[in-house]
Amino acid sequence: MANSLRRNSFSEISTITSHCRRCQLDIESDPQASGRGRTRILCPFCGEFLFRPNVTDIQQLKEEINKRAKDDNSDHGLSLRSRFSRTFNRILLRRQNMLNNNGKTTSHRRDKTITNVKLPSIEHKKQLSELKNKDKMASSSLPMIATAISMPSINTHGFESFQCLVNEETSDTNQIFTFFSIFYSNFTYMMQSLTLNDDKKQIDWKYLQTIHEYITNNSDTISRLILKTIASSCIREIRPSEHTIEGYTILMMAPIFDHASNNHIFAHILRRISHFADHEHQEIISILQTLPVEMFRLVVRRLQTFVALNLFPSRLDNSSSTVANGWWIPSAIRTLALFNHANEMVSGRKIPLQEMVIDSLNCIDEERDYFEWKNRKSRGVIGGFTFCQYPFVLSINAKRTILKRDSEQQMIANARRTMIQRVQNKQIPNLNMLFLNLYIRRAHLVADSLAEVTKNREDLKKKLRVTFVGEHGLDMGGLTKEWFLLLIRQIFSPDYGMFVYYDLSGIFWFNGASTDNIREYHLVGILMGLAVYNAIILDIRFPLVCYKKLLTPAFMTEQMARLSKIKVGIIKPTLADFRTIRPDIANSLQYLLDYVGNVEEDFGLTFEVSVAQFDTSVVYSLKENGSIVDVTNENRNEYVELLIDFYINKHVSKQFEAFYYGFHSVCSSNALLLLLPEELEMLICGMQQCNLSSLAEITKYENCNANEDFIKWFWQVVEEMPSDKQRRLLLFVTGSDRMPIGGLTEMTFKIGKISSNRCNIHDLLPMSHTCFNQLLLPPYPTREILKEKLFLAIENCEGFGIE
Numbered sequence: 001m002a003n004s005l006r007r008n009s010f011s012e013i014s015t016i017t018s019h020c021r022r023c024q025l026d027i028e029s030d031p032q033a034s035g036r037g038r039t040r041i042l043c044p045f046c047g048e049f050l051f052r053p054n055v056t057d058i059q060q061l062k063e064e065i066n067k068r069a070k071d072d073n074s075d076h077g078l079s080l081r082s083r084f085s086r087t088f089n090r091i092l093l094r095r096q097n098m099l100n101n102n103g104k105t106t107s108h109r110r111d112k113t114i115t116n117v118k119l120p121s122i123e124h125k126k127q128l129s130e131l132k133n134k135d136k137m138a139s140s141s142l143p144m145i146a147t148a149i150s151m152p153s154i155n156t157h158g159f160e161s162f163q164c165l166v167n168e169e170t171s172d173t174n175q176i177f178t179f180f181s182i183f184y185s186n187f188t189y190m191m192q193s194l195t196l197n198d199d200k201k202q203i204d205w206k207y208l209q210t211i212h213e214y215i216t217n218n219s220d221t222i223s224r225l226i227l228k229t230i231a232s233s234c235i236r237e238i239r240p241s242e243h244t245i246e247g248y249t250i251l252m253m254a255p256i257f258d259h260a261s262n263n264h265i266f267a268h269i270l271r272r273i274s275h276f277a278d279h280e281h282q283e284i285i286s287i288l289q290t291l292p293v294e295m296f297r298l299v300v301r302r303l304q305t306f307v308a309l310n311l312f313p314s315r316l317d318n319s320s321s322t323v324a325n326g327w328w329i330p331s332a333i334r335t336l337a338l339f340n341h342a343n344e345m346v347s348g349r350k351i352p353l354q355e356m357v358i359d360s361l362n363c364i365d366e367e368r369d370y371f372e373w374k375n376r377k378s379r380g381v382i383g384g385f386t387f388c389q390y391p392f393v394l395s396i397n398a399k400r401t402i403l404k405r406d407s408e409q410q411m412i413a414n415a416r417r418t419m420i421q422r423v424q425n426k427q428i429p430n431l432n433m434l435f436l437n438l439y440i441r442r443a444h445l446v447a448d449s450l451a452e453v454t455k456n457r458e459d460l461k462k463k464l465r466v467t468f469v470g471e472h473g474l475d476m477g478g479l480t481k482e483w484f485l486l487l488i489r490q491i492f493s494p495d496y497g498m499f500v501y502y503d504l505s506g507i508f509w510f511n512g513a514s515t516d517n518i519r520e521y522h523l524v525g526i527l528m529g530l531a532v533y534n535a536i537i538l539d540i541r542f543p544l545v546c547y548k549k550l551l552t553p554a555f556m557t558e559q560m561a562r563l564s565k566i567k568v569g570i571i572k573p574t575l576a577d578f579r580t581i582r583p584d585i586a587n588s589l590q591y592l593l594d595y596v597g598n599v600e601e602d603f604g605l606t607f608e609v610s611v612a613q614f615d616t617s618v619v620y621s622l623k624e625n626g627s628i629v630d631v632t633n634e635n636r637n638e639y640v641e642l643l644i645d646f647y648i649n650k651h652v653s654k655q656f657e658a659f660y661y662g663f664h665s666v667c668s669s670n671a672l673l674l675l676l677p678e679e680l681e682m683l684i685c686g687m688q689q690c691n692l693s694s695l696a697e698i699t700k701y702e703n704c705n706a707n708e709d710f711i712k713w714f715w716q717v718v719e720e721m722p723s724d725k726q727r728r729l730l731l732f733v734t735g736s737d738r739m740p741i742g743g744l745t746e747m748t749f750k751i752g753k754i755s756s757n758r759c760n761i762h763d764l765l766p767m768s769h770t771c772f773n774q775l776l777l778p779p780y781p782t783r784e785i786l787k788e789k790l791f792l793a794i795e796n797c798e799g800f801g802i803e
Helices: 002-009 058-074 080-097 125-140 159-165 173-183 187-194 205-217 220-236 244-252 260-274 278-289 293-311 328-345 359-363 366-379 396-424 442-455 478-491 518-533 544-550 558-562 575-579 583-594 599-603 636-650 653-664 670-674 677-685 709-720 723-734 783-794
Strands: 016-020 025-029 104-106 113-118 435-440 463-468 499-502 507-510 608-613 616-621 699-702 749-753 767-769 774-777
Touching (some): 159 205, 173 220, 187 205, 220 260, 244 260, 244 278, 260 293, 359 396, 396 677, 442 518, 518 653, 575 636, 583 636, 709 774, 709 783, 723 774
Parallel strands (some): 435 463, 699 749
């Protein structure tokens, strides 16, 4: 009954078109169509009050309000929103009656001017009339949205038909406007147009690119038409159809959203997409996988720009801030996650991982975001938004900062715990209790390191400090770097037998035959964990698949670690993963898969594999009774999968398990969940490229300057050095031959001048302080002497003395 009263009350009220001055859009409100008698007061996109340009006469508005006021007495079933609408109209009428020439409203109760409500400044009544006529002409210049046209009467334009339609010689503006208004408001028509020439009903992306180019290269009238069409579609909430998923995906790609002024409408489309169900997101991912690379990259950059502009809005920008629209950024990031998932599922990726990163996020408080995400995760809180939920948008520098801050927090917590225990036991605290102190003899490097790590197992999460027995050196970072370098070099030596080096791939892999060195594998894992924990770069050449295994799982709680049934480091490897270790065997397996003849007769293989172990070879069965199962054309895929799984998982399971638990005994942090295998490799190994050509730009000088002759000769010698010599120089000065993640800009490099009155300057060698990345050079008289002495120093740069 109430609904019928509402319909009767508004049956005579015509469609009201309101105008938003911020969005520059006409918003239609049809009480008859809505069936609820509601009139839009606020813009659904930016939240501003709407202006009614089609109400040209105050008397007309007054009559309409009086009519609704009479209905108030007879209709008690109106909603609260309808009553609020009528009250707002009365207030609007009152303000228009009190409008003065300065664009301010005056109170009818007092003579004071109210300055907190600003209306458009109008100097003359004639100007008001011209403004209304201008808005009316702008609104009438655009065709009405064709949402009620029946599909059979519409001409569907394919690629060639569209090119004829927009041909400059035969183009019809009305037909072009009609096409775009229907194309962006009717998803069925949109998909019929884009799949007209494809029997498989696949989207013609080239056709869509042509449409986008036409929109970009033509006047703003087309863009405004499309914007109005999409806005009206969002307001009316397009009814779901079989092409809703494709439609919203294509709406997101419209070039009009490259302009920041249209972000309020773009945000609504992103919210619709982000709120789709999981199976609908899978459909979107399938569509995105078919996108051309340039279109894929263009939309990704549009989403990144959208996030950056709304994360740090300009004061001069009138767009809504994220404080008022807190769902804008989460909707964009969740939509960007669909692109990232599609990028990962494509073989070889459409765009590199670095292009998914939003660089402006380096300016946010990563630590606060991380600990908020960590606390929610630990409490099991579902919902909310943090950037750490979507780590693909964070740069490697941001993740390194998070990992460093998390490590520092754990170091401080462990040091505090140790101090409290000593105080409770009535022991005197000392400085050494705050560090993980290792005392190493150079002649017994591996044995002493293993013994010291085992003895100080409870202190692994403290700051590392190394002392070489019998040497006078205070560890400010340099001795720690040297200990890592020497220990890794000795453990990875082929004579030690723990790892096998393959010349074709240039990497090390676990020796499955080495079953007596399980403790040493645990030590290597601890070394890698300590390197990450203390921000030390190591020269380790593991394949990428090793870091995939190391992050499976990426984080283990204490309860999970107690369960012996949990298998760690078990992945499903691919032929591409295996090719990074043994490219020779991988090529043979690929040849087996591609072979067109009879595999069983021509190859004579069974489900067995022979592995060399020292001077003998051992045969392993890949499956039950594998020795009697022949490899055929039908089961060769299974044979390849089992062989790869044997080499990467089963054959090295014990060795890798000890290695895994050693690493995670130090780096048990939620921050590892943010890392990809490629990023973990970069954190451990740094950047492999070594180019010191721009090192002079960041160098600081002590007791000398860049214009002195011996400094100029030094940089000339560095530029002429081959890559291996530059690595030796980097090792001599910094204690590591790898460059940090951020390149040379992340380094500090100092050059100082030394001199001596006790001996000839020709007899002095360059010296270095690896703790401070400082090189000390004597002022040699010639370039040849400097080069000779420098090469001699960098080739003999280990230790503080000779035992």
